Amino acid sequence: MFEAFTLSFRKDISLVELPQNKEIILQSSTRKLAFSQPASGLQTALKTLYDTGGTATELKQLVQQADGIYGMLKFHSYLQKFISLGWVCHSVLPFATAVPQVWEYEFSAPVVDCQEQFFTLSRFAYLHQVEGQMVLESPLSKAKVILPDWRGVAIVAKLSQPQSCSTLVSEIPSITLEIVQQFLSLLLATQMLSQETYKEVENATLAQWDFHDLLFHTRSRQGRHTNPTGSTYRFLGKIEPQPVVKPPMSKTVIQLYQPNLERLKTADIPLTQVLEERRSIRNYHSCPIAAQQLGEFLYRSARVKNLINREYSNRPYPAGGGLYELEVYPVINTCVGISSGLYHYNPIAHQLEQLCERTKDVEALLKDAWGASGQQDMPQVLIVISARFQRLSWKYEAIAYSLILKHIGVLYQTMYLVATAMNLAPCALGSGNADLFATAAGTDYYAESSVGEFMLGSQSTDENKPEASG
Amino acid sequence: MFEAFTLSFRKDISLVELPQNKEIILQSSTRKLAFSQPASGLQTALKTLYDTGGTATELKQLVQQADGIYGMLKFHSYLQKFISLGWVCHSVLPFATAVPQVWEYEFSAPVVDCQEQFFTLSRFAYLHQVEGQMVLESPLSKAKVILPDWRGVAIVAKLSQPQSCSTLVSEIPSITLEIVQQFLSLLLATQMLSQETYKEVENATLAQWDFHDLLFHTRSRQGRHTNPTGSTYRFLGKIEPQPVVKPPMSKTVIQLYQPNLERLKTADIPLTQVLEERRSIRNYHSCPIAAQQLGEFLYRSARVKNLINREYSNRPYPAGGGLYELEVYPVINTCVGISSGLYHYNPIAHQLEQLCERTKDVEALLKDAWGASGQQDMPQVLIVISARFQRLSWKYEAIAYSLILKHIGVLYQTMYLVATAMNLAPCALGSGNADLFATAAGTDYYAESSVGEFMLGSQSTDENKPEASG
Numbered sequence: 001m002f003e004a005f006t007l008s009f010r011k012d013i014s015l016v017e018l019p020q021n022k023e024i025i026l027q028s029s030t031r032k033l034a035f036s037q038p039a040s041g042l043q044t045a046l047k048t049l050y051d052t053g054g055t056a057t058e059l060k061q062l063v064q065q066a067d068g069i070y071g072m073l074k075f076h077s078y079l080q081k082f083i084s085l086g087w088v089c090h091s092v093l094p095f096a097t098a099v100p101q102v103w104e105y106e107f108s109a110p111v112v113d114c115q116e117q118f119f120t121l122s123r124f125a126y127l128h129q130v131e132g133q134m135v136l137e138s139p140l141s142k143a144k145v146i147l148p149d150w151r152g153v154a155i156v157a158k159l160s161q162p163q164s165c166s167t168l169v170s171e172i173p174s175i176t177l178e179i180v181q182q183f184l185s186l187l188l189a190t191q192m193l194s195q196e197t198y199k200e201v202e203n204a205t206l207a208q209w210d211f212h213d214l215l216f217h218t219r220s221r222q223g224r225h226t227n228p229t230g231s232t233y234r235f236l237g238k239i240e241p242q243p244v245v246k247p248p249m250s251k252t253v254i255q256l257y258q259p260n261l262e263r264l265k266t267a268d269i270p271l272t273q274v275l276e277e278r279r280s281i282r283n284y285h286s287c288p289i290a291a292q293q294l295g296e297f298l299y300r301s302a303r304v305k306n307l308i309n310r311e312y313s314n315r316p317y318p319a320g321g322g323l324y325e326l327e328v329y330p331v332i333n334t335c336v337g338i339s340s341g342l343y344h345y346n347p348i349a350h351q352l353e354q355l356c357e358r359t360k361d362v363e364a365l366l367k368d369a370w371g372a373s374g375q376q377d378m379p380q381v382l383i384v385i386s387a388r389f390q391r392l393s394w395k396y397e398a399i400a401y402s403l404i405l406k407h408i409g410v411l412y413q414t415m416y417l418v419a420t421a422m423n424l425a426p427c428a429l430g431s432g433n434a435d436l437f438a439t440a441a442g443t444d445y446y447a448e449s450s451v452g453e454f455m456l457g458s459q460s461t462d463e464n465k466p467e468a469s470g
Numbered sequence: 471m472f473e474a475f476t477l478s479f480r481k482d483i484s485l486v487e488l489p490q491n492k493e494i495i496l497q498s499s500t501r502k503l504a505f506s507q508p509a510s511g512l513q514t515a516l517k518t519l520y521d522t523g524g525t526a527t528e529l530k531q532l533v534q535q536a537d538g539i540y541g542m543l544k545f546h547s548y549l550q551k552f553i554s555l556g557w558v559c560h561s562v563l564p565f566a567t568a569v570p571q572v573w574e575y576e577f578s579a580p581v582v583d584c585q586e587q588f589f590t591l592s593r594f595a596y597l598h599q600v601e602g603q604m605v606l607e608s609p610l611s612k613a614k615v616i617l618p619d620w621r622g623v624a625i626v627a628k629l630s631q632p633q634s635c636s637t638l639v640s641e642i643p644s645i646t647l648e649i650v651q652q653f654l655s656l657l658l659a660t661q662m663l664s665q666e667t668y669k670e671v672e673n674a675t676l677a678q679w680d681f682h683d684l685l686f687h688t689r690s691r692q693g694r695h696t697n698p699t700g701s702t703y704r705f706l707g708k709i710e711p712q713p714v715v716k717p718p719m720s721k722t723v724i725q726l727y728q729p730n731l732e733r734l735k736t737a738d739i740p741l742t743q744v745l746e747e748r749r750s751i752r753n754y755h756s757c758p759i760a761a762q763q764l765g766e767f768l769y770r771s772a773r774v775k776n777l778i779n780r781e782y783s784n785r786p787y788p789a790g791g792g793l794y795e796l797e798v799y800p801v802i803n804t805c806v807g808i809s810s811g812l813y814h815y816n817p818i819a820h821q822l823e824q825l826c827e828r829t830k831d832v833e834a835l836l837k838d839a840w841g842a843s844g845q846q847d848m849p850q851v852l853i854v855i856s857a858r859f860q861r862l863s864w865k866y867e868a869i870a871y872s873l874i875l876k877h878i879g880v881l882y883q884t885m886y887l888v889a890t891a892m893n894l895a896p897c898a899l900g901s902g903n904a905d906l907f908a909t910a911a912g913t914d915y916y917a918e919s920s921v922g923e924f925m926l927g928s929q930s931t932d933e934n935k936p937e938a939s940g
Contacts, residue, residue, distance in 0.1 A: 102905075120599070127597040128681065129590070129630040150642070153627030157620040160599040172620070173643060204709045205917045208863040211598065212689035213871035214916075219682040221921070222838075223905025230842070230901060239674045261742060270738035271891050272731060272770065275786050275884065300742065316745050318886055320900045368692075372700070393678040399901045401683035402875055406898075406922065409879015410886075414745065416788055417887070421741050428876075430790045431700060431869045435572075435693025446684075447675045450691070452876070 004182055005109070006091040007079070008053030010099060013087050015050040028087060030103060041066030042075055049082070053091065083107055086142075090189070092182045095152035098143045098190050101225045105142060109189040112181050114165035119184060119193045121159040124211060139218035140191040140206075151175055155183055159193065220402040229398040231321065242391040244313055245304060246327055249344045249441075250353035257295030258350060264300075269421045278416050281425035282376040284457035289380050291337030293424060294330065295350070297456065300418045302328050302411065304348040315347065317414040320403045325391035326411060327448065329355075329441060331365050331382040342440055361440035368436070369453055372429045379427075380457035384437055385411060386450045408452035415454055425460070429453035474652055475579070476561040477549070478523030480569060483557050485520040498557060500573060511536030512545055519552070523561065553577055556612075560659070562652045565622035568613045568660050571695045575612060579659040582651050584635035589654055589663045591629040594681060609688035610661040610676075621645055625653055629663065690872040699868040701791065712861040714783055715774060716797055719814045719911075720823035727765030728820060734770075739891045748886050751895035752846040754927035759850050761807030763894060764800065765820070767926065770888045772798050772881065774818040785817065787884040790873045795861035796881060797918065799825075799911060801835050801852040812910055831910035838906070839923055842899045849897075850927035854907055855881060856920045878922035885924055895930070899923035 009015070009026075016025045024035040024046055035042065041063035048054050048062070056079065064072035082088045086100035090107055098107070125138040127147070134153050136145040147153050154172045165180045187193045218224050228234070235241075304324075305314040312322035319325075328345040330352060332338050342362050343352040356362065369382045385408060393400035412428040419426035429452075437443075437450035479485070479496075486495045494505040494516055505512065511533035518524050518532070526549065534542035552558045556570035560577055568577070595608040597617070604623050606615040617623050624642045635650045657663045688694050698704070705711075774794075775784040782792035789795070798815040800822065802808050812832050813822040826832065839852045855878060863870035882898040889896035899922075907913075907920035 120602075123599055125598060127627075128595065129593055132590075132631055134627050134630045147627065150624045150627040154620045154624045157597075157604050157617065157623030160604045161602055171643075173641075205860060205914060208705060208709065208860040209916065210689075210863065210868060210870065212686050212868075213859075213863070216682050216686040216871060217904065217919075217921075219680075220901075221904040221919075222901060223903045235678060239678065261746065264742035265740060265746065266743070268740035268742040270735060271741050271744045271887060272734035272738040273736070274741045275770070275887070276731065276735065276775075278786075278788070280788060300745070305746075316748075317883060318748070318750060318898060389683075390675060390678040393680065393683070396900070398680060398682075400680065401686060403900055405872055405875035406879040406882060406900075409876040409881070410883035410898075411879070412876065413787060413880035413883040416880075417741060417745075428788060428880075430866070430873055430876075431690075431692060433693045434687065434691040444675060446679065449687075451687075 003055055003057040005186070006053045006055055006093050007049060007059065008051075008089050008091065009049050009082070009087055010089055013050070015046065026082075026087075028085070028103075031085065039063075039067040039071050041071055042078075045075055049088070053089075090186060092179065092186055095147065095149050095155075095179065096183055096186055097146045097148070098186055099146060100143050102142045102223070107143075107189050109185040112165060112184045112188070114177060114181060116164070117195070118162040118164050119159060119188070119195060120162050121156060122192055122194045124206075124209075124214060125192045126211075126215070127153065127156060136187075136192060138190075138192055139214040139224075142224050143190045145187065145190055145192065152183065155180065156187075159187075216402075220399050227398055231395050232397040233395055234397055235394050239390075239394065241311075241394045242325075242388050244307060244311055244324070245346075245348050246344075246388060248346060248349075248353055250355055252354040253346070253349075253351040254291070254338060254343075254354070256298060256350050256352060257292040258299055259296040261300075271417075274417050274421045278420045278426075280427040281457075281459060282373050282427050282455070283460050284377050284380055284425055285460045287458060288334040288336055289424065289456065289458045291335060293422060293458075294335060294338065294381060294456075297415070297418055297422060297424065298328065298330075298345055298347075299350060300422075301414045302345060302347055303350055307348070317407075317410045319407050319410075320392070321395060323391050323395065325388045325404060326407055326451075327386045327388060329384040329386060329437075329450075331362060331369075331379075331384060333366050333378055333382065334380050344441070355441055359440070361436060364436055365433075365440055368433055369429055369455055372431055372453070373427055373455060377457070379455035381455070383415070383454040383456060384432065384450050385452035385454065386437065386441070386443065386448050388448045390447065404451055412452065412454060415456075419456060423459055425455075425457045427455045429455065473525055473527040475656065476523045476525055476563050477519060477529065478521075478559050478561065479519050479552070479557055480559055483520070485516060496552075496557075498555070498573075501555065509533075509537040509541050511541055512548075515545055519558070523559075560656060562622075562649060562656055565617065565619050565625075565649065566653055566656055567616045567618070568656055569616060570613050572612045572693070577613075577659050579655040582635060582654045582658070584647060584651060586634070587665070588632040588634050589629060589658070589665060590632050591626060592662055592664045594676075594679075594684060595662045596681075596685070597623065597626060606657075606662060608660075608662055609684040609694075612694050613660045615657065615660055615662065622653065625650065626657075629657075686872075690869050697868055701865050702867040703865055704867055705864050709860075709864065711781075711864045712795075712858050714777060714781055714794070715816075715818050716814075716858060718816060718819075718823055720825055722824040723816070723819075724761070724808060724813075724822040724824070726768060726820050726822060727762040728769055729766040731770075741887075744887050744891050748890045748896075750897040751927075751929060752843050752897050752925070753930050754847050754850055754895055755930045757928060758804040758806055759894065759926060759928045761805060763892065763928075764805060764808065764851060764926075767885070767888055767892060767894065768798065768800075768815055768817075769820060770892075771884045772815060772817055773820055777818070783818075787877075787880045789877050789880075790862070791865060793861050793865065795858045795874060796877055796921075797856045797858060799854040799856060799907075799920075801832060801839075801849075801854060803836050803848055803852065804850050814911070825911055829910070831906060834906055835903075835910060838903055839899055839925055842901055842923070843897055843925060847927070849925035851925070853885070853924040853926060854902065854920050855922040855924065856907065856911070856913065856918050858918045860917065874921055882922065882924060885926075889926060893929050895925075895927045897925045899925065 063075040086105035091097040340358040432453045434449040438445040533545040556575035561567040810828040902923045904919040908915040
């Protein structure tokens with residue numbers, strides 16, 4: 001029965017006929033197959049795959065009638081080749097079409113027992129609207145399934161609870177046992193179903209994946225999707241890119257101390273000593289960090305070194321494309337010379353711009369950090385790092401947010417090393433509240449919200465030997 | 471008409487009656503409200519909210535009949551309070567229930583014009599199965615919508631194309647105009663719909679968000695969900711954690727050169743000089759990097775410094791919880807003293823374990839890196855960094871993958887600085903193919919696949935001044 005799927009070429013496979021050369025050329029974005037002087041049955045079959053599609057049985061009959069048994073066998077091996085290249089969609093018309101997302105594809109559809117077998121929708125499968133169509137995707141799948149008819153989606157909905165063909169066939173209008181059987185077979189072939197109950201007895205590896213983590217891994221890395229990836233500049237000429245440096249956020253500014261870099265280049269502690277001694281410290285000296293130290297720390301780790309043609313800058317840490325989307329917001333709890341409150345670091349003027357005093361939201365940011373760091377000392381300075389997201393996503397597609405988090409990491413290590421060299425107490429944090437930050441700083445959550453947190457303070461005198469600590 | 475939603479408490483709000491004190495206590499995970507000697511109408515209304523639910527009109531009538539108009543007004547203000555605390559679900563029974571995901575909630579449902587207004591499902595909304603229920607979520611929403619009946623999901627499916635109440639009412643059995651109107655109002659109140667066509671004329675900020683990026687940002691950061699977050703140890707006692715150091719992958723090993731760290735601690739270049747001179751270099755000297763340099767580089771940036779009680783280790787870069795899930799795989803193109811192929815770095819034995827020679831997949835990894843770095847020189851050594859995912863997700867919930875990418879960043883900067891101090895040519899890359907890596911290295915994609923790439927080579931002699939370069 002599983003000759004019953006309708007086969008057709010993916011929409012991005014082109015078919016060109018060259019009448020003079022009597023040639024048919026099939027082409028994907030990465031590959032070209034040319035058929036010289038194809039027999040008439042083969043010609044028709046290729047055009048049918050390109051056009052309306054047909055079942056394997058129909059296509060083979062058609063070729064055999066025109067080209068004989070040998071022609072049919074040849075077509076059969078072509079068809080296997082097309083499928084393995086990821087060129088062929090499998091459909092249960094008009095309810096579902098599985099579209100391959102990789103160039104090395106397999107489609108193995110099991111026969112479904114109508115009474116005995118129960119299936120549930122995998123917890124990794126998700127349905128969403130893409131350009132006017134409902135599409136079922138999963139990070140476990142190398143295909144996506146387009147569901148053009150609401151009844152197909154209704155079947156998927158019922159599969160949130162264990163279902164057999166027989167239980168699925170009731171209620172939804174115009175759905176027959178045969179359709180359900182084929183539909184389930186297609187969802188099985190594309191890894192959208194679990195054969196267990198919804199408590200999904202997964203293997204230990206999959207059980208430990210959060211849905212959003214695995215989805216993000218598969219979509220921000222290459223391998224199992226054909227979405228555009230990398231520096232595609234898709235908004236060029238449509239939307240203005242974000243400025244290289246964020247415009248000042250406040251007129252209340254504090255000019256910061258600037259260290260003598262030339263002296264530090266020769267007199268600073270050797271890299272290896274700093275790297276080997278770096279560790280996270282969450283306890284502070286009772287005498288807080290001073291404004292001069294904070295100034296030196298920010299200058300050495302996060303200032304703009306120079307601007308390049310109004311689009312790019314150089315800073316002490318690396319950044320994809322030189323775009324530098326991260327913004328640094330010191331939340332001052334106690335600092336000698338700077339009053340408690342929320343500030344934005346202007347990396348070009350080397351100033352702190354005061355956004356607010358110690359409000360309820362500022363308190364909450366400090367308390368969250370204290371909680372996330374194991375409730376030891378309250379940070380003297382909490383450095384919240386936000387991203388101006390569109391600064392990156394204007395240029396980069398699919399990988400923008402993953403780049404941002406890698407940038408958070410390089411900035412963390414830069415801050416760790418500078419703090420260690422300065423004998424300050426550094427500690428990066430693993431999570432924070434992006435909505436709370438946006439409210440506290442008055443930013444648009446979708447334009448700029450927090451992605452990282454780093455605590456800083458003066459080092460306690462009894463902290464002198466490295467210990468076990470991330 | 472928008473008194474027509476059925477109101478009920480979230481499932482995690484508890485109601486306790488203390489008969490002696492004549493008190494009713496309502497409690498969420500973060501907040502408690504006590505009602506002393508509540509009037510009988512208020513009592514019944516609270517219990518109804520806790521139990522079956524009712525419309526605001528029904529509840530108010532019930533209170534007014536028992537407690538009078540003053541009691542009803544008091545109840546009204548309580549109800550507003552419950553809603554703003556995120557304690558109250560709004561339902562269109564039996565089709566949809568909006569469950570608040572924040573503790574500062576607003577539910578503002580517009581009246582829907584049945585003929586004139588057209589709506590489409592937002593491209594950020596997604597439907598998936600969560601513990602046996604179909605749930606509609608969106609990174610734009612502060613609620614999730616549970617759809618217990620397949621007909622509710624069918625309405626959502628039809629909304630992949632612009633729909634009015636009138637067009638929605640046809641086809642799906644038992645769906646009336648009144649239900650559709652309420653259903654759309656609920657989806658609008660929870661930011662699941664766009665009022666535009668499916669080409670969604672979004673504001674420029676939202677237009678630049680990829681679906682998976684925004685989904686990941688909202689779910690890996692706190693603020694608009696109530697999912698467990700942080701070190702929850704949810705698999706403790708159920709699944710064995712991954713070992714602190716990955717067991718050897720091959721018996722063909724190369725012992726690496728180990729630098730004199732004590733000498734480097736005093737003789738190495740000052741941190742500031744290294745930080746200020748660090749830059750990405752993508753061109754190499756014709757004489758390739760040597761095995762001794764690679765050994766020194768790996769020792770200084772990625773070795774295990776010491777093991778702590780079989781669970782944690784110390785390495786030169788920081789890592790959340792001291793778990794160190796990252797694995798380093800040098801792909802050797804040209805290196806004096808090491809033949810071309812794929813290797814795994816054993817960070818405790820300080821050895822390279824050879825996995826394979828220069829296979830087709832190894833070639834493809836090198837070629838991908840060359841493409842991602844702007845097609846300058848082919849990397850002499852490509853360092854692919856993978857993650858043993860479950861090493862982190864065993865302990866951390868919601869934030870595991872975001873931690874991994876931050877760790878990639880701290881390792882990148884560590885490698886950049888060590889390479890700069892050693893006068894090597896470093897360059898981190900922004901993306902790579904995780905499936906290809908898993909195939910090449912023979913790992914299970916879901917247990918361990920690549921998350922970062924870093925190129926390394928000998929520095930060309932004409933490269934001596936820093937320039938514009940991420």
